[in-house]
Amino acid sequence: MIRRFFRHLWESILSLKRNGWMTIAAISSVTITLTLVGIFASVILNTAKIATDIENNVRINVFLRVDSTDNQETKVNDMGETVANDSYHIVYDQIAEMENIESITFSSKDDQLELLKQKMGEIWGLLEGDANPLYDTYVVDTTSPEYVKDIAGQIEKINGVAKVEYGGVNTENLFKLAKNVRIWGLVATVLLLFTAVFLISNTVRITIISRSREIQIMRLVGAKNSYIRGPFLLEGGWVGLLGAIVPALLVYFGYDVAYKGFNPSLIPQNLSMIDPVYFVPGMIIALFIIGIIIGSLGSVLSMRRYLKI
Known part of the structure; x- marks a missing residue:
């Protein structure tokens, strides 16, 4: 052979x-x-x-209300004392308890303004401080893109959330x-x-x-x-x-x-x-x-x- x-x-x-x-x-x-x-x-x-x-880059942007203190562990009371914040991570914890959540990242409105300045120019620096119109945001990653739409719908119902964006029809x-x-x-x-x-x-x-x-x-x-x-x-x-x-x-x-x-x-x-x-x-x-x-x-x-x- x-x-x-x-x-x-x-x-x-x-x-x-x-x-x-x-x-x-x-x-x-x-x-x-x-x-x-x-x-x-x-x-x-x-x-x-x-x-x-x-x-995989499609993420859910959760915009918190303007008066939200969800990411602040402490707050200053009416007497000027620093005390524990009772509202700390109320929104965060509700999102974290949902199924198919991979990660949650906080991005303050100041952080987002810095990104805008880097991409669009220093002219955006005029909006620093109290003039900043942006929102504090939680950036949510899901375990799979197919869960984005459903989870975004659930997050919208949480008290303390101003709006949710994930791309909508364009993403689908x-x-x-x-x-x-x-x-x-x-x-x-x-x-x-x-x-x-x-x-x-x-x-x-x-x-x-x-x-x-x-x-x-x-x-x-x-x-x-x-x-x-x-x-x-x-x-x-x-x-x-x-x-x-x-x-x-x-x-x-x-x-x-x-x-x-x-x-x-x-x-x-x-x-x-x-x-x-x-x-x-x-x-x-x-x-x-x-x-x-x-x-x-x-x-x-x-x-x-x-x-x-």
């Missing part, structure tokens, strides 16, 4: 050399197809990743868009792989047609189908392997360039492409595996006519 395998392996290598132009045509077909697969898969996977990041549309990107991206990738198998199968079929006499002679001398199929199966695997080299190199160098070019503009929005440390090796391995599989599968499908399987 082992001896036969190495014999078939050697025959497949010799066959690639003997059928030079047809081999080049088959490898070129695999290269073009896998390049499209690599580019398309990279775009789809990163789009899905960014869509998921956007989902965003969730639908992210879901559609993942679903249709997967469907499109699968269709592209089927197209790849079809194209490579047709290219390999041309190679096999040119060697149909060789196959017929082998059958006439009594060779079994498995013996005839072996070298062609390995040959298809070689074609897929060699055809994956250029797409792998494009992913190796191209993705790093794309990551360095696009990711810096995404980071300030708390978004990110897939880290090249994880993405590039995985995509390269996937391209080689896909190339070998569809190359071998193309050979098997192309030989059915001659072996009458």
Whole structure:
């Protein structure tokens, strides 16, 4: 069995050399197809990743009433004494008791004014002190984006809450868009792989047609189908392997360039492409595996006519 395998392996290598132009045509077909697969898969996977990041960035902003002291542990009474605040964390505790709450972060109106000054300019400094029209806010993160709408509705009913914002209809549309990107991206990738198998199968079929006499002679001398199929199966695997080299190199160098070019503009929005440390090796391995599989599968499908399987 082992001896036969190495014999078939050697025959497949010799066959690639003997059928030079047809081999080049088959490898070129695999290269073009896998390049499209690599580019398309990279775009789809990163789009899905960014869509998921956007989902996870959706937060509930709970604006407290102007006179709220919910985040103050102490207060000054009518006699000017500092005493414990009976209203401390009344709103906070009610939110914390709800299910599917991941974290609650307090942001004072002064903190929010500082953010506005950083983003919009020092002109906003005119609103410091008593002129500050902003609200003290609790920023609520849920364990999953799907709970945002329901929890926001519950928080609105709490006494001491002025208003609640989470994006409303726009956020729901965003969730639908992210879901559609993942679903249709997967469907499109699968269709592209089927197209790849079809194209490579047709290219390999041309190679096999040119060697149909060789196959017929082998059958006439009594060779079994498995013996005839072996070298062609390995040959298809070689074609897929060699055809994956250029797409792998494009992913190796191209993705790093794309990551360095696009990711810096995404980071300030708390978004990110897939880290090249994880993405590039995985995509390269996937391209080689896909190339070998569809190359071998193309050979098997192309030989059915001659072996009458």
